[in-house]
Amino acid sequence: MRDVAIIGTGQIPVGEHWDIGIRHMMLEAGLAAMRDANIESVGAVYVGNMLSGEIAGQAHLGALAVDFMGLDNTEAFKVEAACASGSAALRVGYMAVGSGLLDLVLVLGVEKMTDTSGRETTAALAAAADAEYEVSQGISFVALNALLMQRYMYEYGWQREDFANFAVTAHANGANNPNAMFQRPISAQTYLRAPMVASPVGLMDASPVCDGAAAVVLAPAEYARTLNLAPVRIKASAVGMAPLAVHDRADPLALSAARTSSAKAYDQAGIEPGDLDFFELHDAFTIMAALSLETAGFAERGKGVQLALDGEIGLQGSVPIATMGGLKARGHPVGATGLYQVVEAVTQLRGLAGANQIPDAHLAMTQNIGGSGATIITHILEAMG
Amino acid sequence: MRDVAIIGTGQIPVGEHWDIGIRHMMLEAGLAAMRDANIESVGAVYVGNMLSGEIAGQAHLGALAVDFMGLDNTEAFKVEAACASGSAALRVGYMAVGSGLLDLVLVLGVEKMTDTSGRETTAALAAAADAEYEVSQGISFVALNALLMQRYMYEYGWQREDFANFAVTAHANGANNPNAMFQRPISAQTYLRAPMVASPVGLMDASPVCDGAAAVVLAPAEYARTLNLAPVRIKASAVGMAPLAVHDRADPLALSAARTSSAKAYDQAGIEPGDLDFFELHDAFTIMAALSLETAGFAERGKGVQLALDGEIGLQGSVPIATMGGLKARGHPVGATGLYQVVEAVTQLRGLAGANQIPDAHLAMTQNIGGSGATIITHILEAMG
Numbered sequence: 149m150r151d152v153a154i155i156g157t158g159q160i161p162v163g164e165h166w167d168i169g170i171r172h173m174m175l176e177a178g179l180a181a182m183r184d185a186n187i188e189s190v191g192a193v194y195v196g197n198m199l200s201g202e203i204a205g206q207a208h209l210g211a212l213a214v215d216f217m218g219l220d221n222t223e224a225f226k227v228e229a230a231c232a233s234g235s236a237a238l239r240v241g242y243m244a245v246g247s248g249l250l251d252l253v254l255v256l257g258v259e260k261m262t263d264t265s266g267r268e269t270t271a272a273l274a275a276a277a278d279a280e281y282e283v284s285q286g287i288s289f290v291a292l293n294a295l296l297m298q299r300y301m302y303e304y305g306w307q308r309e310d311f312a313n314f315a316v317t318a319h320a321n322g323a324n325n326p327n328a329m330f331q332r333p334i335s336a337q338t339y340l341r342a343p344m345v346a347s348p349v350g351l352m353d354a355s356p357v358c359d360g361a362a363a364v365v366l367a368p369a370e371y372a373r374t375l376n377l378a379p380v381r382i383k384a385s386a387v388g389m390a391p392l393a394v395h396d397r398a399d400p401l402a403l404s405a406a407r408t409s410s411a412k413a414y415d416q417a418g419i420e421p422g423d424l425d426f427f428e429l430h431d432a433f434t435i436m437a438a439l440s441l442e443t444a445g446f447a448e449r450g451k452g453v454q455l456a457l458d459g460e461i462g463l464q465g466s467v468p469i470a471t472m473g474g475l476k477a478r479g480h481p482v483g484a485t486g487l488y489q490v491v492e493a494v495t496q497l498r499g500l501a502g503a504n505q506i507p508d509a510h511l512a513m514t515q516n517i518g519g520s521g522a523t524i525i526t527h528i529l530e531a532m533g
Numbered sequence: 534m535r536d537v538a539i540i541g542t543g544q545i546p547v548g549e550h551w552d553i554g555i556r557h558m559m560l561e562a563g564l565a566a567m568r569d570a571n572i573e574s575v576g577a578v579y580v581g582n583m584l585s586g587e588i589a590g591q592a593h594l595g596a597l598a599v600d601f602m603g604l605d606n607t608e609a610f611k612v613e614a615a616c617a618s619g620s621a622a623l624r625v626g627y628m629a630v631g632s633g634l635l636d637l638v639l640v641l642g643v644e645k646m647t648d649t650s651g652r653e654t655t656a657a658l659a660a661a662a663d664a665e666y667e668v669s670q671g672i673s674f675v676a677l678n679a680l681l682m683q684r685y686m687y688e689y690g691w692q693r694e695d696f697a698n699f700a701v702t703a704h705a706n707g708a709n710n711p712n713a714m715f716q717r718p719i720s721a722q723t724y725l726r727a728p729m730v731a732s733p734v735g736l737m738d739a740s741p742v743c744d745g746a747a748a749v750v751l752a753p754a755e756y757a758r759t760l761n762l763a764p765v766r767i768k769a770s771a772v773g774m775a776p777l778a779v780h781d782r783a784d785p786l787a788l789s790a791a792r793t794s795s796a797k798a799y800d801q802a803g804i805e806p807g808d809l810d811f812f813e814l815h816d817a818f819t820i821m822a823a824l825s826l827e828t829a830g831f832a833e834r835g836k837g838v839q840l841a842l843d844g845e846i847g848l849q850g851s852v853p854i855a856t857m858g859g860l861k862a863r864g865h866p867v868g869a870t871g872l873y874q875v876v877e878a879v880t881q882l883r884g885l886a887g888a889n890q891i892p893d894a895h896l897a898m899t900q901n902i903g904g905s906g907a908t909i910i911t912h913i914l915e916a917m918g
Contacts, residue, residue, distance in 0.1 A: 199592075201586050202586050208777065208904045208907065210613075210908065212663070214774055215777045221773060225612055228595075228610060229595055246632045247633075247634075275593065279589055279590045391600045405606070523596050523610065
């Protein structure tokens with residue numbers, strides 16, 4: 149399989165886009181990525197999305213995307229893996245270009261979650277869990293994460309306030325990202341005073357419901373090298389899986405799919421965790437950030453929170469996370485999130501991250517989680533410049 | 534890219550499976566394909582499905598499939614392209630194996646459409662069309678096809694009864710397929726007397742709402758050759774696209790995506806239409822069968838119906854279609870249909886089609902249509918024995 153590179157990125161600001169439809173969101177992010185790559189056509193468009201059928205009554209997003217973007221007769225379909233849909237679509241694009249079947253592929257992530265009531269959106273999101281064994285009991289996605297956080301606190305003796313720095317760091321970084329949904333720093337006090345959603349998950353432990361679209365253009369690395377831009381190589385693409393229902397996992401706090409996914413990615417890339425300059429992890433909830441740090445090899449079991457307490461997750465820390473705000477502050481438009489992570493990582497690796505730039509960033513990891521840990525997709529990206 | 538072969542197939546009977554859930558359907562078809570291939574694990578499972586989120590409140594089908602099948606920690610996600618979802622998933626599997634990234638891949642198509650009221654299912658299916666410009670006007674999927682059929686009859690002077698043989702042939706073939714939903718032959722009288730659904734589409738012009746699951750196992754052709762079975766090579770995989778909304782197409786009856794999709798497939802396989810032993814086309818509606826025959830090069834424009842009138846589409850005809858009943862009689866569980874077509878084509882190419890066997894079948898084409906012609910995916914399959 150030949151090497152694959154990212155030669156263009158595009159995104160729209162994350163927020164509540166009541167004035168435009170899902171097709172406009174795809175158009176803006178997709179064409180931005182193609183302009184960035186300086187191309188006018190692609191061989192295929194793969195769309196990561198979870199909820200457009202449920203929320204907008206619109207399936208068949210691939211056809212809609214190429215139709216509205218004016219990409220006549222261009223192969224397109226949707227890829228879905230709950231909140232990991234964006235990374236799953238990236239993986240399909242990676243295979244299409246890597247196989248030699250196609251040369252240029254646009255991978256697009258999109259989600260529009262604010263056109264329905266909160267209750268409807270919460271119900272739609274619950275479809276990422278096991279409908280027959282979890283959702284039928286009335287549990288929501290936040291509640292599943294609350295159970296994990298509660299157990300974690302019980303097992304390892306942490307208090308709620310120990311998680312504050314995950315939210316504080318994300319918001320501090322989001323403040324310098326014009327595409328972030330929340331661009332105001334918060335204090336630990338704000339974290340503590342925030343209303344409870346599902347104990348112990350407070351409002352500041354959880355990422356927001358929002359709309360967003362982000363995209364990248366893929367090309368063979370050999371070709372990318374000839375271009376007058378700073379391409380980024382996809383050095384690893386790896387998937388880990390665990391039982392869908394949390395109660396079916398032998399050890400829910402092990403987040404076994406993340407451990408496999410990270411280990412496979414390190415192996416493919418031939419690197420160790422310490423080689424990474426930063427880690428765009430899936431902080432949909434603070435508990436997920438803690439577990440991801442542990443399973444990726446940055447902390448012992450039960451010690452992920454310590455990295456936040458010690459400030460190691462900040463831009464100057466040993467393992468910067470959520471460098472442009474993460475899911476918490478940039479936002480978590482579910483099917484688009486995996487692409488926002490990659491777009492932001494590429495921005496860092498190109499040295500274009502402005503006030504949030506990680507000095508000499510060369511090697512990055514993105515990790516996208518579907519269904520409180522059932523599908524975990526990891527990519528390692530390397531600056532080719 | 535290396536050659537890819539199909540080394541196992543599985544299916545469950547198409548019907549109304551009120552007694553089992555979508556996970557059981559995936560399990561039965563998936564494990565049947567793995568048993569047929571004589572393997573106990575795969576590198577990935579890609580699931581073609583359109584409606585599980587809308588109908589069962591269950592997204593994240595990839596994770597559910599590997600979980601319930603006991604395929605621990607096996608990569609899986611869903612691929613969606615409306616009624617062409619099954620073939621889109623096959624194409625992803627083809628890229629995964631062809632690229633060298635994975636050796637064995639299970640591609641599974643599944644749809645459960647009968648657990649909701651007819652009205653709800655019709656509304657969910659309409660999501661394959663343009664939600665903002667078509668569905669918002671109250672048009673259903675049957676109505677879109679009725680407009681196409683009406684226009685075709687007006688342009689070329691055909692009568693409703695001229696389409697009868699599409700349904701008669703499908704039901705005659707379905708009678709010998711134990712997995713078909715309808716296993717009784719019908720007469721032209723039955724076709725004519727059937728109730729009207731959306732004029733001129735009568736009940737016998739339309740494929741049924743139903744449940745089904747079908748699967749194939751993919752492997753590198755080099756490896757397949759060493760096995761003690763009759764593998765089938767994927768000789769071409771091609772996608773054609775057209776604007777999503779029918780009114781946006783310059784010439785709706787041209788079914789331009791089918792023309793591109795077929796032409797690309799012939800080109801890749803290095804064959805001409807006349808080289809094919811049979812053609813598993815997408816007869817979701819009789820009008821689609823007629824248009825598919827024309828765009829695939831078996832008839833001039835406006836003359837597809839003549840092939841049915843002349844009996845050329847039967848098992849002994851020049852271009853046998855729907856050899857195991859097609860969408861009309863075997864049934865059209867939308868996300869599974871593309872896989873049923875491929876499973877049946879492989880059955881023919883292995884010489885295992887029983888009473889419906891096409892003598893010396895060596896080369897077959899399957900074509901799967903999403904959204905009344907927006908996404909059209911074609912595969913050409915060749916017996917390797």
